Amino acid sequence: MSNSEPQRQATVADSQAITVQTEHGLYIDPQALSAHLPALSYRDNELYIEDVSVSGLAKQYDTPCYVYSKQAILDVYQAYSDSFASLEHQICYAVKANSNLAVLGILAQAGAGFDIVSRGELMRVLAAGGQAGRVVYSGVGKTYSDIEFALQQGIGCFNVESISELSLINEVADQLDTPAPISLRVNPDVDAKTHPYISTGLKDNKFGIAHEQALDVYAQAAAMSHIEIVGIDCHIGSQLTEVAPFVAALDKVIELVQALADQGITLKHVDLGGGLGVRYIDESPVSIADFADALLPKLTELGLKVFFEPGRSMVANAGVLLTRVDVLKPTEHKNFAIVDAAMNDLIRPALYQAEMAVIPQQLPNGGMQADDTKTWDIVGAICETGDFLAKDRVLALAEGDILAITGAGAYGFTMSSNYNSRPRASEVMVAQSQQQLIRKRETIEDLYRDEMRWQDQ
Template identity: 55%
Template sequence: MNTVGTPHFAYRQNELYAEEIPLAQIEAAFGTPTYVYSRSALSANLEAFQRVLASHPAGANSLVCYAVKANSNLAILNLFARLGAGFDIVSGGELERVLAAGADAGKVVFSGVGKTEAEMEQALNAGILCFNVESAAELERLNLVACRLGKKAPISLRVNPDVDPKTHPYISTGLKTAKFGVPIEDALALYEKAAALPHLQVEGIDCHIGSQLLDPSPFVEALERVLQLLDALTTRNIPIHHLDLGGGLGIRYRQQDSEPSVDSYLRPLLDRLQGRGLKIILEPGRRLVGNAGLLLTRVEFLKPGEGKNFAVIDAAMNDLMRPALYEAWHEIQEVRRQPGSQTAVYDVVGPVCETGDFLGQDRALAVAPGDLLAVMSAGAYGMAMSSNYNTRPRAAEAMVDGDKIHCIRRRETVAELYALEQKLPD
């Protein structure tokens, strides 16, 4: 029986496996909490995008740039680089990380509203593919930095089409109230300005409307507005060589949820772009890694109460912030199922000293102290958003590759958490 999201995590005789490895074996090797990823799932998710793009005439000249912020582990970045992916970064740190993982700088696009001069210089010296510029002030700064280095900076403007993606407000980025991008009605004048600046080279148009989108129609609506801008730029002799259509395609977090296929997302966009002769760049993040990972944790105590029953686990909000931050849902499943066992309804909570420290609420589980649980769909924005709150070392990370397990990040020690700090002098 498969779990939510991917066939790469499945039950065999009531025991949950990652590919060919039982999760209990991973716990024995690495302890808990531990993030567990499936190499096969990661590869299949990227290849789904590449396959659909390659099968369509408009997708022949395309590049899938993985959104590094979703999960920045070097092993995952290296795997995607080996498979031909580019990368969408939002900081100088992410640039250094992808280059360390073996990325081709010529396949890197740099997004983000607050690029510093140092980050711009770093990216120009590395030779990245394009800067996704998000304001008039950024245009001016980038031109000055490129002038100082004697270079031309390749740019696209991230345009804000004011399209409602119908997702959580914290991850909606294409509305006029968002901090991201420039209003699409202002973009034409900014492109004319960029074309006149001597150390900028206009290359494309960038548009990203949000994350965890389950209805493909907002993508098409945004594309129509982008194409109107493209046509206006053409009449003004400002050539555009690529369209960066962002990412945002959602995943299934609940068993009963629907999940749009990559084909149903891309096909309408590719059909509309046929004959344009443009390079197409996509920036998926969550869709590549979200359901390719889970968080393995152990039950410490069962705490019954009058209003609530609590299953206290050794993972917490510092390990997986999404439930506390977004009230996000993650399926929570027993690693070993005992047929006929009696279930009870629990809030699954961690040891952090916050009422908001929960990974799931009102979950029917058959568990006892010492049992293992799997928090599913945790590959995106799990480890990447984790912290050391309450002086808790961050989780280990493991990659399953068929019948092999690789440690891709060891667990931190408490001493490492304060190694950069100093006591006051006597």
């Protein structure tokens, strides 16, 4: 296994190389990467989030620990809102990306709406100070009690995903004697060219109503006693790095809006979902401004209020997962760095084969030297071969080092579990030089507090 210093070759069109693919692994320049991520910076070779040192955070809150930048979240929300300022619009943050009450609360205060997929997410939004009237309720499996609760709270809109759901909403609304505002989530059969697990707009996906069936289903909805048709919705996938699939989906939606108008069904809004991608390491996603520029001419001509449901792009790069190196295990064929985070804390690498950056809290004085580096797999202590956070990374490591996994603000804690009876990590938010614990670390006792031993009768 070679320890030779990587030869710098840019893999993205930046002034400084971020990644270098060597013969034995991937070298990520931590300073070059941090320059492209909000809130992260190195000061005197030490990593900071806003004005708070990662070293201090690890000492105070221990590891593993999720840390989020308040300003980074608000900046992306504002970028969406500003980019579509010429239109009446509503930015509905996708709660599933990161549902911590502190995250929801700062967005509610900023004026955001919310996209939810469960009754639990609606209750979180309300607990955080959000307004039900600014919530769109998506998801394929809404139950009677889910719909009843949402209507009682004054939900803004149901994004309906099947004829069966439409009938159930009408039944519940009839029982409550209240109109139910709905849009149909139309599946436009547009290939988002993303990971198959996060593609949602193809015929093979479980989501939405087929494009060719949409007019008939709208006609059925218009005939129902307690259904109020207010919009049309589509969502084609996640982590999209180019705008062309969004434009293709919008064109299909516009066709339906015009056909509905010909049938006397007028809409108040069009919802284009979310899915805009982010840079995890060296991706080149379309910017929010360019995304808006590509859609605005068509949306302006359409003349309807516009909803968007961003999630990942709002919070992914606002967060990091801090973890400590517990054991270094070099072998003849592979070097393993065993850290205190694991796949139960961050399942994206194992589930989606996601490549996420791993950067050190402390840079060596004088820079990275050839003799310092080895190629490591960053793995957890869970009893699964699939328990890895990164593979084949060129790093200089010592036991006790603190590492930051970037891009972890979305689909990190929300997808975490207690597998192997591991307590879930704490969550912290920073704002300039301030820091606040926004979720306590679970204790082992928490894991079985509500369980009961079997008692022979």
